[in-house]
Amino acid sequence: MARAYDVTGIEKKWQQRWADEGTYEVEADDPRPPWYVLTMYPYPSGPAHMGHVRNYTFGDLLVRHRTMLGHAVLSPFGFDSFGLPAENAAIKTGTHPRVFTDARIAELKESIVSLGAVYDWRREIRSHDPEYIRANQVIFLRLLAHDLAYRANAPVNWCPGCQTVLANEQVLADGTCERSGDPVVKRDLEQWFFRITRYADELLADLEALDWPERVKTMQRNWIGRSEGAEYDLTVAGRDGSDGRPPLVLRVFTTRPDTSFGMTYAVVAPEHPMVDDLTTPEHRAAVDELRARAAASSDIERMSESGAGGLGKRGAFTGSSVVNPFTGLPVPVYVADYVLMGYGTGAIMAVPAEDTRDWEFAQAHGLPFVRTVRPPDGWDEHGGPEGGPGGAYTGPGEKINSAWLDGLDIPTAKERATEWLESEGIGERKVNYRLRDWLVSRQRFWGCPIPVVYCADHGIVPVPEDQLPVLAPDDVAFLPTGESPLATHEGFRTTTCPVCGGPATRETDTMDTFVDSSWYFLRFTDPHNKTEPFDPATALHWMPVDQYIGGIEHAILHLLYARFYTKALADVGLGPAGLREPFARLFTQGMIRMDGTKMSKSKGNLVAPSTYLSTVGADALRLFHLFVGPPADDVDWTAQTDSVIEGCGRYLDRVWRFAVPEDGAAPPRHDGTLTPEDLAVRKATHRLIDRVTRDYERWSYNTAVAACMEFVNLLQPYARGDAHAAVVDEAVDSLLLVLAPMTPHLAAEAWERRHGDHVHLHAWPVADPALVAEDTVTMVIQVNGKVRDRLDVDPAIGEDAAAAAALASPAVVAALAGAEPRRVVSRPPRLVNVVV
RNA sequence: GCCCGGGUGGCGGAAUGGCAGACGCGAUGGACUCAAAAUCCAUUGUCCGAAAGGGCGUGCGGGUUCGAGUCCCGCCCCGGGCACCA
Secondary structure, three states: OOOOOOOHHHHHHHHHHHOOOOOOOOOOOOOOOOEEEEEEOOOOOOOOOHHHHHHHHHHHHHHHHHHHHOOOOEEOOEEEEHHHHHHHHHHHHHOOOHHHHHHHHHHHHHHHHHHOOOOOOOHHOOOOOOOHHHHHHHHHHHHHHHHOEEEEEEEEEEEOOOOEEEEEHOOOOOEEOOOOEEEEEEEEEEEEEEEEHHHHHHHHHOOOOOOHHHHHHHHHHHHHOOOOEEEEEEEEEOOOOOOOOOEEEEEEEEEHHHHHHOOEEEEEEEOOOOOOHOOOHHHHHHHHHHHHHHHHOOHHHHHHOOOOOOOOOEEEEEEEEEEEEEEEEOOEEEEEEOOOOOOOOOOEEHHHHHHEEEEEEHHHHOOOOOOOOOOOOHHHHHHHHHOOOOOOOOOOEEEEOOOOOOOOOOOHHHHHHOOOOOOOOOOOEEEEOOOOOEEEEOOOOOOOOEEEEEEEEOOOEEEOOOHHOOOOOOOOOOOOOOOHHHHHOOHEEEEEOOOOOEEEEEEOOOOOOOOOOOOHHHHHHHHOOOOOOOOOOHHHEEEEOOOEEEEHHHOOOHHHHHHHHHHHHHHHOOOOOOOOOEEEEEEEEEOOOOEEEEEEOOOOOOOOHHHOOOOOOOOHHHHHHHHEEEOOOOEEEEEEHHHHHHHHHHHHHHHHHHHHHOOOOOOOOOOOOOHHEEEHHHHHHHHHHHHHHHHOOOOOHHHHHHHHHHHHHHHHHHHHOEEEEHHHHOOOOOOOOHOOOOOOHHHHHHHHHHHHHHHOOOOOOOOOOOHHHOOOOEEEEEEOEEEEEEEEEEEOHHHHHHHHHHOHHHHHHHHHHHOOOOEEEEEEEOEEEEEO
C-alpha cells in the first residue's frame, strides 16, 4: 500500500539512533527508581516469528512507557542458545552447532531490532558463551556442595536400536524411537538430579504473594501436588518375626487413612523391591511376566491399556497376604502396574469402595469391597457411574463398618485413624508431593558440560573452580548414532583426578537447557562478572523482575525451575540473601493460531513478520498486535488479518499527515480566545491522556488504541476548519506522546520534526482533571426499563431534580399514557427509571 | 474423568449492575478522477414501517433486581491444562 511517509527509512533511522545513542542503556547507580522488564529468554531458531513480535511488542511498550514515567528501566536481551535443533542440524549438515547457532542468533537479533524493540545490548548473554558456561558450572558445583545436586539411579527411556538414552520428546506417541523406530524401554541409569523437592513447600506457599495469573499459579500448585495423609506398615502374614525369620513389613501411603477398615487387598508396584520376597513359587511365573511387561512398556502403553478409561488394570496375585492392622484380618497382596514406584512408598492399601482405581481393579480381579462411608440413598442401585449400580463413592458422608470410627465425618475420622497409627507405633502422618527431583542429565553434546570427573579411588570429584569452564571439544564428528559425541571422544573423556592425579573419566552428560534459563535474569544484572555468576548486591538492586512477559507454555517447567534456582542460589550463598522469588509480576500473552492450531515452525504455518516490515512497517504491525484484542487472548490469523494490519497502517498515515502536514496543506489557524469548539477539543485531548494512561495500567492496549483512533476521528474535521493553533498543537503533541510506546518510530520522527528533540525522553503526559471532568452528562430516562428519552444534565444534578426532569419529559409523559408512576428510581446523573 | 478459560453483528472485539455492539475490518452508496489507486463523506444487529417510530436481540432454561452481557442456580457447546500421584 502507498504510504504517507517513508516508513522503512524512518524506522531504520530511529533503530540506529536508539542504538547509537544508548537511549535504553542503564547502570545500577542510576538515580531514577529501578524497574526491570523482561521477556522470556528465546531459543534462537532464526528470524522472529509472529509470536515473538507479539511478545516483544508488549515488552517494548512497557520499557518505553516506564522510561517516560521516570524509571531507570533494565531491558536486557539474550539467547537460550543450547538445545537439540542445533545438534540435529549438525548431524544433518555437518555444521558445528556453534556456527549454526550463531547464525540463527544473528537472524533473530536483526529481526528483533527491526521491530523497533529496544534493549541494553551491552548486557546480551548467550547460554553457549564460555563465560556463561563457567558460571553455570560454578553454580552446579555449589549446589553439589550443598547436597542440592546428587547422582542417582533412575529409569530413563532407552532405545535398544540406538544403544542410547532418549529425551522424552524423542519418544514418539506410540512408544517408539523417532530415529530407529524401535520400541523404547525403561532402563535404569546413573543420572544427575537437583533436589527441587526440598523446596516443595516453599514453592507452594510463596505462590500466594505473587502477582501472577491465577491460571499459572493453579497449574504450579497441581504440579507440586501436595497431599496430606499417613504412611503405615502392613505386616506380611506369617512373617511377624515370631518364627525367627526377620519380620517382613510393607509400608503404604494413603490420603484416606479413615478408609482403612475397607481395605480388601494391597498392591505393590512392579518395580517394588519387595516383590521377590512377597511372591510365592506358584505365582512366580505370572508375577515375572507382569514385571517384564511393565518394564517393556512405554508410559503411554501403560496408560492406554491399564490407565484411566483404559482396558482394565493389569495385575497378578503374589501369593502373600498382609494383615490389616485395623481389623487384624489378612488381605491378599497384588502386583499391579497402576501403582507407581515413584510416588509415596510404591505400595498401597486398596479400598475399592472409596477409590475409583481400586474399584476398577477389584472388579477385574473378582475382589470384594466393604463400604466405610455411607453413600447416598440408592447408590448401589443407580447412583454409580453413568447412573448404573454401585462404584466407588468418594464423596462426603458418615463413617460405617469402621468400628471406633463409625458415625464420624471423614475429616475427623482421618485424624482419629492417624492418631491411632501413631499411638500404636505402626505409622505416622505424612505429606507427599507429586513433584519429583529435577533430572538434569542429558546425553547431548550441545549443552553445558556437567563439571565432575569420576576417579576409581575418589569417586565423584568436582572439577576445581580454577579449572572451569569445562568446555566440549570442537574436534568431534556428528554422526547419526543418537549418541552424544562427547561420550566417545577419548581426549575429552579421559582425564586425571584432581585429588590424586590418577586416571579418571569425565562426566560426558550435559545439563538440561532449562538450567540455563533458570538464572539468566540474574546474570543480566551483572553480565560481565568474571569472578562470580553475578554480584548479589547488584542483582538485588534490580531484582525481582518487575514485569516478566512470556508464553503460557512455560507456566510450569521454566517458571518453577527459575523459582527453585532463585531460592537455592540464595541458600548456597551465590544469590542475594533475601531474594526468594524471581518474578514479581507475570504476564502470559496469548498465542497466535492459524486454522485452529498454534502457529509454529513445526506445524509449517508460520507467517513471516518480515513481509509486513517491508510493506506496512514495524509500527503498523505492532499497532495491530496491540489492537487486535486483549493481550492475554489468543489471536486467530485469518484471511482478514492483512486488512486489519493495513487498517493500522492507514491510521498511522492519518496521524502522520496531521502531525507533519506538507507545506501549504494545513489550513490557517487562529490564535484568539477559545471558542466552545476549541475547548471541546482540549477536553478531548485530556480525556485521551486519561484513558490511555488508565488503559496502559490495566493492560488494555486494544482500548487504548481505540481511544487514539477515536481521537483522530474527532480531531480531523476540527483541524480542517478554522482551528485554534495552540489547541491543535496540544492535541497532536499529546497524541504523539501517548503513541510513543506503541508506535515508537512514527512518534519519534514526527516529534523530532515538530520539536527537534526525542519524544521518548519526554515525561509521560498528565491529564488536567478539570478538563477530564464532563460538564454535561447524557442522562437516560427509562420507563419500565426501556429508554424513552435522553437529557443533557449537569453531572452534579440531584436525585429529586433528576426525577423531576425525567417526569417532565414529553416522551415519558407519552409513554406513561396517563398512568401513575409507582416508583421512580433516580440514579443521577446517569439514569432515571420510571416504573409503573 | 478433574481443574481452569470462553460463547456478544458478516469478522476481531467494546461495555465500575444503568443508552448493548465503542474502535477497527469487511460490505454498500456517494464525492474526487478520463479511469483506477489513494483520500474524504454517509450507511451498516435484526424484524415491521414510506417515514416518524416501534418490536426483538449478548449459547439455552430458570432466578435475584426498578434494571442483568455483567450477579446466582441448572444445562449445552468450544478452547486449554492435568490425567492411574493412592
